Each structure stands twice: as structure tokens, then as C-alpha cells.
Amino acid sequence: MSRTGVKRSEELIWLFDLDNTLHDASGAVFWRLNGSMTDYIEQHLAVSRQEADELRAHYWRRYGATLLGLERHHGIRAAHFLAQTHALPDMEAHLHMPASDRAALMRLPGRKFLLTNAPAEYAKRVLTALDLASCFEAVISIEGMRTFGDLRPKPDTRMLRIVLARHKLPRARCVLIEDTVANLKSARRLGLRTVWMQRYLQHQLHGRPQGVCVKIKKLRALHAWGKQGGRQR
Numbered sequence: 001m002s003r004t005g006v007k008r009s010e011e012l013i014w015l016f017d018l019d020n021t022l023h024d025a026s027g028a029v030f031w032r033l034n035g036s037m038t039d040y041i042e043q044h045l046a047v048s049r050q051e052a053d054e055l056r057a058h059y060w061r062r063y064g065a066t067l068l069g070l071e072r073h074h075g076i077r078a079a080h081f082l083a084q085t086h087a088l089p090d091m092e093a094h095l096h097m098p099a100s101d102r103a104a105l106m107r108l109p110g111r112k113f114l115l116t117n118a119p120a121e122y123a124k125r126v127l128t129a130l131d132l133a134s135c136f137e138a139v140i141s142i143e144g145m146r147t148f149g150d151l152r153p154k155p156d157t158r159m160l161r162i163v164l165a166r167h168k169l170p171r172a173r174c175v176l177i178e179d180t181v182a183n184l185k186s187a188r189r190l191g192l193r194t195v196w197m198q199r200y201l202q203h204q205l206h207g208r209p210q211g212v213c214v215k216i217k218k219l220r221a222l223h224a225w226g227k228q229g230g231r232q233r
């Protein structure tokens, strides 16, 4: 038995996304990341600023990550791209997480993992700045999302299946908490429970899309939902 009285074998296993789930990345990070990715494309593919910006957006729409298109069509090395574009000097000064969210996350019973399409070094910097460095059992970053040599970030279901097997995490006990509905939908297809974090959405959306078990705006809501056994729709 754990201290919550729930048998260890029945406890929920929480997989948290990072950006726009644990903190507001739109203001602090994303606009700067877009700029540094456009800089990188302009420099390394020798195209105009406008072409670089269009390519960045095109690959993001087509593959869900600009890096996938650059790797596939231009032979860009992932490690070089990630290190160069995520340098973001002084990023830490602009990061913010509500104290109530942080307290709720730290108190949440069960095993906790971070599952982010961002690189490991960036995730480590964000977690350290938010004082969450000790919160997660493991950080699963984009470097750990290669399957058969290809980069397969969220929402790829094969990657998710392999990552869960690698960490010996039973799907039926896993919960993915995310702001991106496409990632929730693919996790739900694999049998995970899914929580749609809406605190940082730019536009408020009504209704609950297929593949979303529950919607929340504060991490505190996970406590009550978890106590009910992580009710599924």
C-alpha cells in the first residue's frame, strides 16, 4: 500500500507534457524559438529570411515538428539543430508557473514522468527554473523518441508504445496530461487516460473532443480526478 491507501499496482502513472502544460510557453519561449529556428534555416539552408520562415511553418504543419522536415529533406543533424535553436539566453528569467500548480504537482501521489517533444537540455533548464528538478522519475525528451532510426515525436503511437515498454509502464494505468489535443488522441488510441490542460490555450474551446477523458485548468483538479480512480469517459 502507498501512503494514499491505494495499492501500488493500481496507482496512476502520470506523464506530463512540459510547454503550455506546466508553464506558459507562449509568452516566454515559443516566439523566441520560432525566431531562432528561422535564423538557423536561413543560415544553414542559405535561403532568404522569408523562405526560411515559410519552410519552418510548412514543416511544422506537415510533420508536427520543424526538425523532422529539416532532417528528412535537408540532412540537418538533429543534435546540432536542437542545441543551436534552444540556446535561448536568459530564458529562465521569463518562465513562470503558478505556485498552486507547483504545489499540486509536487503533492500528487503516484509515479511522475515528463514526456516532452523538446530536447533534454532545454527541459532540464525549464524544470530547474521552475524548481521541479526533483519532481519527475525520468524526463523523456525528443532524443529518446527515435524508432528504427527515425525521429518520431508525439503524437506518434509507435514511439509511445516503445517508450512505455522501455520504462515498463502499463498503458491502462498511464495518464497523459497535455495542451495538444492531437497528442491526447493518439495516447487514447493506445489505451492511456488523457487530461486536456487548458490553462494556457490561446483560444477557449468548448466541448470535449473525442480522445479526451477530462479537461482541467488547474493541476489541483488532478487530485480529485485521481481519487475517483481517473474516471474515463
Ligand SMILES: [Mg+2]
Pocket: 017, 018, 019, 020, 021, 178, 179, 180
Ligand atoms: Mg505542450
